[in-house]
Amino acid sequence: MEYFLTCPSPCNYEIKVEANSDDEAVEKIMQAGAAHKNEAHSDMKISEEQMRSMVRSNMKKAGCACMAKKNP
Numbered sequence: 047m048e049y050f051l052t053c054p055s056p057c058n059y060e061i062k063v064e065a066n067s068d069d070e071a072v073e074k075i076m077q078a079g080a081a082h083k084n085e086a087h088s089d090m091k092i093s094e095e096q097m098r099s100m101v102r103s104n105m106k107k108a109g110c111a112c113m114a115k116k117n118p
């Protein structure tokens with residue numbers, strides 16, 4: 047399954063990972079997000095725990111109805 051996380055505005059960078067479960071997706075997005083955060087948001091003060099709960103509440107599953115509008 048594919049999972050997406052869109053970085054909060056005004057960045058709107060999209061992180062996309064392939065995972066078999068929500069937990070796995072959170073871990074993968076955390077890893078991918080860490081690299082992006084260092085590049086784009088090096089001054090952002092957020093703990094790993096805050097980042098994890100942000101990822102968990104904001105990530106979206108591909109194929110879910112919430113993504114349908116994004117597909118042309």
Ligand SMILES: [Zn+2]
Nearest residue numbers: 053057059086
């Ligand atoms: Zn960003």
